[in-house]
Amino acid sequence: MTAARKSLIEVRGLTKRFGGLIAVDGLDFALGEGEVLGLIGPNGAGKSTTFNVLTGGYPASAGSVRLDGEEMLGLPPHRIAARGIMRTFQHNMPFEGMSVADNVLVGAHATMRSGLIPVLLGAGAARMEERAARKRADELIDFVGLGEFRDAAVTTLSFGQGRLLETARALAGEPRIMLFDEPAAGLTPSECDRLAEIVRGIAARGISILLIEHDMRFLLPLADRVVVLNFGRKIADGAPDEIRADPAVVDAYLGEAGGVGAAAGSRAGRPDA
Amino acid sequence: MGGAPAQWWLRWVAATAALCVLPFVLQPYELDLYRKLLFWVALAVSYNFLFGITGQMALSHFAFAGIGGYTVVILLTQADLGLGPAIVAALLLAAVLAFIVSFAATRLEGFYLALATLAFAQLLIIVLDEGGTLTGGTGGLTNYALPTVLGLRIDGPWYALVMVGVLLGTLAILLRIDRSWFGRACRAVRDNSEAAAAMGVDVARTKIVAFTLTSVMAAAAGMVYAFFDNTVNPPVFGIENAFLLLFMVIVGGSGSHAGAIVGAVLLKMSQDILEPVVGHYHALGFGIVVVAAILFQPKGLIGAWDNFRRRMKARR
Numbered sequence: 001m002t003a004a005r006k007s008l009i010e011v012r013g014l015t016k017r018f019g020g021l022i023a024v025d026g027l028d029f030a031l032g033e034g035e036v037l038g039l040i041g042p043n044g045a046g047k048s049t050t051f052n053v054l055t056g057g058y059p060a061s062a063g064s065v066r067l068d069g070e071e072m073l074g075l076p077p078h079r080i081a082a083r084g085i086m087r088t089f090q091h092n093m094p095f096e097g098m099s100v101a102d103n104v105l106v107g108a109h110a111t112m113r114s115g116l117i118p119v120l121l122g123a124g125a126a127r128m129e130e131r132a133a134r135k136r137a138d139e140l141i142d143f144v145g146l147g148e149f150r151d152a153a154v155t156t157l158s159f160g161q162g163r164l165l166e167t168a169r170a171l172a173g174e175p176r177i178m179l180f181d182e183p184a185a186g187l188t189p190s191e192c193d194r195l196a197e198i199v200r201g202i203a204a205r206g207i208s209i210l211l212i213e214h215d216m217r218f219l220l221p222l223a224d225r226v227v228v229l230n231f232g233r234k235i236a237d238g239a240p241d242e243i244r245a246d247p248a249v250v251d252a253y254l255g256e257a258g259g260v261g262a263a264a265g266s267r268a269g270r271p272d273a
Numbered sequence: 274m275g276g277a278p279a280q281w282w283l284r285w286v287a288a289t290a291a292l293c294v295l296p297f298v299l300q301p302y303e304l305d306l307y308r309k310l311l312f313w314v315a316l317a318v319s320y321n322f323l324f325g326i327t328g329q330m331a332l333s334h335f336a337f338a339g340i341g342g343y344t345v346v347i348l349l350t351q352a353d354l355g356l357g358p359a360i361v362a363a364l365l366l367a368a369v370l371a372f373i374v375s376f377a378a379t380r381l382e383g384f385y386l387a388l389a390t391l392a393f394a395q396l397l398i399i400v401l402d403e404g405g406t407l408t409g410g411t412g413g414l415t416n417y418a419l420p421t422v423l424g425l426r427i428d429g430p431w432y433a434l435v436m437v438g439v440l441l442g443t444l445a446i447l448l449r450i451d452r453s454w455f456g457r458a459c460r461a462v463r464d465n466s467e468a469a470a471a472m473g474v475d476v477a478r479t480k481i482v483a484f485t486l487t488s489v490m491a492a493a494a495g496m497v498y499a500f501f502d503n504t505v506n507p508p509v510f511g512i513e514n515a516f517l518l519l520f521m522v523i524v525g526g527s528g529s530h531a532g533a534i535v536g537a538v539l540l541k542m543s544q545d546i547l548e549p550v551v552g553h554y555h556a557l558g559f560g561i562v563v564v565a566a567i568l569f570q571p572k573g574l575i576g577a578w579d580n581f582r583r584r585m586k587a588r589r
Contacts, residue, residue: 055471081473089471095464097528098457105454106461110473112454116482119453120446130453173473 008033008208009085009177014063016046016053016232023049025232027063031177036199036209038219038240041229042253047212048090050229051179054210055087056080067176082110084176088169088183090212092162094154101150103165104137107172133172140168144198160191167198177208184218192218216254220244228253292437296430305501308433310541312498315440317521317537318530319490322447324519325527326456327483328463330383332515333374333390334491336397339510340367341492342499343401343408350417351407360496367492368485375484379477394512401507413506436497443490448530459483460528513556517544520563526573535574 007030014027024046031037039047052058054065056077065072072080086107095103112133114126141150144164149157157165163183170178180199184192192215199222203209213219219226220240228236228243230252236243243249292311299307320334344363348354354362378389401408408414419427427435450456458479461469466476499505517540525536540559547555570577 057467057471076475077470078473078475081471086473087471089468093465093468095461095468097464098460102457102460106457106469106474107472109454109458109461114454116450116453116455119455120449122449126453133454169472 006033007031008068010066012064014050014053014065015061016049016058017061022232024053027234029227029234029237031208031210033208034203034206036203036211036222036224038223038226039210039212039229040219040226040253045229046232047229048181051087051181051212054179055085081173084174085179086170086173086175087179088163088166088181090181090185092159092166094162094165096155098154099151100141100146100154100157100165101137103154104140104168104172105133107169108133108137111174137172140171143201144168145194160187163187163195171202175207177210178202180209180211182212182214184213184215196222289441293434296433304430304433306545308436308501310538311433311436311440312494313521313541314534314537315436315443315494316491316518317533318440318443318447319487320518321522321527321530321533322451323483323487325522325529325533326451326463327459327480329480329484330387331390331484332387332512332519333393333488334518335510335515336394337367337371337488337491338495338498339397339401340370341495342505343414345496346414346417346499346505347407349420356420356422363496364489364492368489371485371488372481375481378484379480391512394515398507398511411507413504415504418503419500432500439493439497444530517559520559523563524566524573526575529575532573532575
């Protein structure tokens with residue numbers, strides 16, 4: 001099923017060195033339209049580094065990242081975002097001086113076409129665009145379930161609500177690919193379930209999803225495919241069931257006796273639901 | 274944008290009318306204080322956009338007012354340009370200089386940006402002091418006059434209306450763009466530039482545009498100032514006033530347009546009232562007020578007012 005999908009993004013030989021340390025070493029993977037790909041591995045395996053290279057935060061040492069055939073490496077972060085690669089952050093990074101709605105509207109920045117002069121002159125097209133953007137932002141805020149906080153200051157949100165805000169903000173950029181960096185970390189079980197629903201909803205819109213996650217109970221039911229990293233290298237790539245059974249993965253990451261359940265419980269540090 | 278559109282327009286019309294009528298009822302000395310107050314408010318509003326909204330701790334705002342004032346006078350009296358071309362040329366010069374300064378400064382943040390723009394402001398003062406007959410040296414330029422416009426001499430209360438126009442123009446432009454993608458990008462850059470970039474905001478470009486735009490606004494205000502007393506001299510555009518402007522925005526509530534206006538009005542009026550009484554010691558009082566504001570009420574007087582209103586609402 002996944003193999004038949006046309007791949008939207010292709011990562012080939014992606015390598016990132018920090019001095020003598022090789023954080024990501026010749027990583028290859030592809031992501032199809034509407035596919036949910038999990039990226040897992042022990043701490044320090046290079047998952048977050050991979051995200052930062054994909055979004056232009058760090059320059060890559062080697063390799064290529066092609067979105068619909070166009071090379072992304074070398075583009076600055078704001079251009080990569082404008083091409084449709086949007087992300088959430090592991091530690092929420094809201095714009096603290098702004099309302100929830102305005103935070104989401106910043107996510108729509110690259111989709112705004114009106115220049116500053118038409119905005120200044122109050123041109124009809126600019127006003128219509130602004131109105132449409134506000135309407136869309138409101139829809140996204142409702143989609144993630146923050147409707148009652150629309151005009152609230154972001155500082156009043158809980159951690160879990162902040163995570164939902166990050167999701168709505170990134171979606172406002174009309175992404176083709178969403179990158180989630182440990183979205184379940186720090187969430188309560190019920191918040192996790194809600195987020196999983198939202199992630200499914202995003203994938204159902206045809207948006208591809210790349211997910212870093214330690215919480216296997218959250219990830220495995222959600223992912224179409226899982227890539228496992230260890231010391232910067234890919235050690236497995238397959239459907240969740242294959243990954244669960246892969247001896248190399250169990251050895252490096254999931255742990256032996258308890259298998260998946262134990263890994264999920266201990267690593268995510270959340271009580272069994 | 275809140276409320277009915279009709280109400281919104283009414284408020285603007287009422288405020289404009291009040292600002293325009295005042296010059297005609299004030300005594301000459303009060304009129305002088307009033308138009309200078311308007312000059313400070315205009316600068317505070319544009320400086321708030323740069324410092325409070327875009328988060329750029331620049332100390333060059335008064336320098337750009339000086340560039341606007343001096344340039345238009347020099348072009349009128351020494352290059353024999355007409356008023357229109359002189360104004361356009363002075364604004365262009367301010368825009369080019371602001372672009373160069375901000376282009377270099379976008380790599381700098383916080384403390385370093387403050388130092389770089391401080392150096393620029395000091396450099397301008399040296400150029401003005403040492404400029405010979407071009408800038409009039411430490412004494413500045415005097416004995417010039419605003420040319421007639423279409424045969425009319427604009428002076429007294431009528432000239433104060435020009436400053437009202439520049440203030441309202443500055444405010445209208447900044448309010449408009451503040452409520453657009455550009456204003457949101459500026460605030461995003463201020464709050465978290467890494468996240469802003471990840472959301473598609475070109476951080477460097479946003480900073481350069483905000484810096485250039487607000488610096489040109491400062492130059493426009495400086496031009497009007499140059500014909501208040503038909504004299505311009507270096508100390509006016511020096512670092513002391515640059516800091517007073519920063520204080521105004523902080524005390525009023527940085528990031529808030531209303532805060533900038535309140536801060537400018539309060540500090541300027543207390544300076545006008547205190548200076549004849551205690552001389553230069555009023556600066557000491559301002560320093561204490563600013564430290565207190567930063568420590569106890571970082572959102573300034575507007576923040577305190579918002580808290581007060583919220584508490585009253587909660588009590589009901």
